[in-house]
Amino acid sequence: MIDVILSPAELAGRELGGAQVVVLDVLRATSTIVTALANGARDVVMFGTLDEARTAKASGRFKVPVVLAGESNCLRPADFDLGNSPREFVTEKIGGATILLATTNGTRAAVAAKAARRMLMGSLLNAGATAEALAAEIGEGDTILVCAGTNGALAFEDVVGAGAILWGILRTTYRADLPFTDKAWLAYHAYSGVKNLLPAALRLGAGGINVMEAGLEEDIDHCARLDAMPVLAVVGQGLRVVRG
Helix, strand or coil: CCEEECCCHHHHHCCCCEEEEECCCCHHHHHHHHHHCCCCCCCCEEEECCHHHHHHHHHCCCCEEEEEEECCCCCCCCCEEEEECCCHHCCHCCCCCEEEECCCCCCCCHHHHHCCCEEEEECCHHHHCCCCCCCCHHCCCCEEECCCECCCCCHHHHHHHHHHHHHHHHHHHHCCCCCCCCHHHHHHHHHHHHHHHHHHHHHCCHHHHHHHHCCCCHHHHHHHCCCCCCCCCEEEEHEEEECC
């Protein structure tokens, strides 16, 4: 089965041990993670809360340099090194560093899905690379794309991102018989309807509106660049993301 989960709440009670899972928070956490890895970060470690990330940095257990990053209401907490704007994650700031990241939606979705056999972080930036990796193991259990959403509600941009990956799976496998659920087909057609207008489409949903109201509209254009950073973002133990 190839499924799309529209909110992490739908994972409650679901068996993930045999599944490959992709977490999507297109605006902006997973796009930020992909950007950080593309620009030379050693790894990104995800946390469910800001305080957990703060404690991790204070513990001294991570090899320096360490960058504390995250957001609250879209903006960087005063004591953090970086926010959750992917445009901040340039090589000069994060090259060779471990990023400790906590966000409202994306990293919490990863925590909710941590029981998966295999987990990847997906975005429009790396949709094609993610699709190819999923297609290679498409017959080894369920494939589940988890939309992080916005404050527990469906996020249009995450559905579009999931659809871009599904589009890539079909393009890679050339199979018409893949067992897409109805929600997977919904995501596929959501993407197909806006794939030539991604920057505009990402401005339409509540997530895009929140980012614009925070004064970070340029983040949307960054996150809308399909396959601009073909990095496979692989999640390992301790929710540590590395370049695959």
